[in-house]
Amino acid sequence: MARLPFTNDIRTLRFLAGEMTQGDLGDQVGVTRQTIAAIEQGKYSPSLEVAFRIARVFGKPLETVFQWEDSKD
């Protein structure tokens, strides 16, 4: 499996949001816990809609949650 060209800080943001679980985040975003786990581990590239929904849960802009890796251009 090729690595995705971007990373994310979802795990850290969950921790800072009162140790929110993957299941809680999944419920708020409308995806399963397994999908949140896959996104966190860089195994799944979410749709733009889900990416925005995740950012909105944390009240952060999209680029704070997901960062493009310049070396992967």
Next chain:
Amino acid sequence: MSFNEKIHWAAFVAIVSAFGWYFLSYPWQIVGRRAGVAAAADMLLPVTVIIIGAMSLTAAFFAIRAPKEAHLKDDERERTIHMRGTHLAYYPLVLGVWANLFAIFYQLSAAVHLNLLIATVVVAELVRVGSQLYFYRRGY
């Protein structure tokens, strides 16, 4: 492991077991005769019962253990996994259809056609379920 992934594992094991028994036990010495069709029909009945029974029991078991998971709608990742698995299964399905066309050209028996069709469906299903399990585990 999600509810859908557990159901996929159950389907994979049920298909391998039931059709493994079918293809190992089928009386291949009569495949060229009319009796070959009747033998296939007789054996397909228990195979169908085993698969439907195993799937129903497994789904009920996991739904009772984790009702919330069982009632979750597929999310975008699961829908994509299903789509990719179905796409991959299309290729063995087409190959099987072509194999059956050639079997008609060579005027092989009805039981050969029947078994070729069953094998096509089984291989396509194994590719579909197997690839979906792979995508569930490894991402893509």
